[in-house]
Amino acid sequence: MMAADLAAVIWLYTFGAWLDHDSKLTATATLGGHHYIVLTAAATAFLILATVAILTDGFTRTTRPLTIAKTAACILSLTGLAALLLAALIGRLLFGPLRP
Incomplete structure (x- = not known):
């Protein structure tokens, strides 16, 4: 989830405005x-998951509040992941196969 969040942040920072205004x-x-909104959600989820990973020694030792924070961050990550998957599908539709 952290990798998808980071990819969504980078991708939306780079191409977000173009995607907003190019077409429906x-x-x-x-x-x-x-x-x-998607960029902020993905960045927030990434930061929460990174903080929880440090506090729980790589998600091995946890407490109830940290588990709740981790679960909330994973749910928030779904917006960035969904946007990333939709962009991949749209890219495939617009550009077709990327073979030489």
Whole structure:
């Protein structure tokens, strides 16, 4: 989830504005043209998961509040992951196979 969050942050920072304004099809990858919301959600989830990973020694020792924080961050990560998957599908539709 952390890797998907980081990929979504980088991808949305780079191409978010273009996806918002290019067409309605590409705007679906940014929740209807709101790439800043998806970018913020993915960055927040990444930071929470990174903090919880440090506090729990790599998710091996945990407490109830840290488990709740980890679960909430994973749920929040789904927005970034969904946006990343939608962008991959849209890229496939727009550009077709990327073979030489």
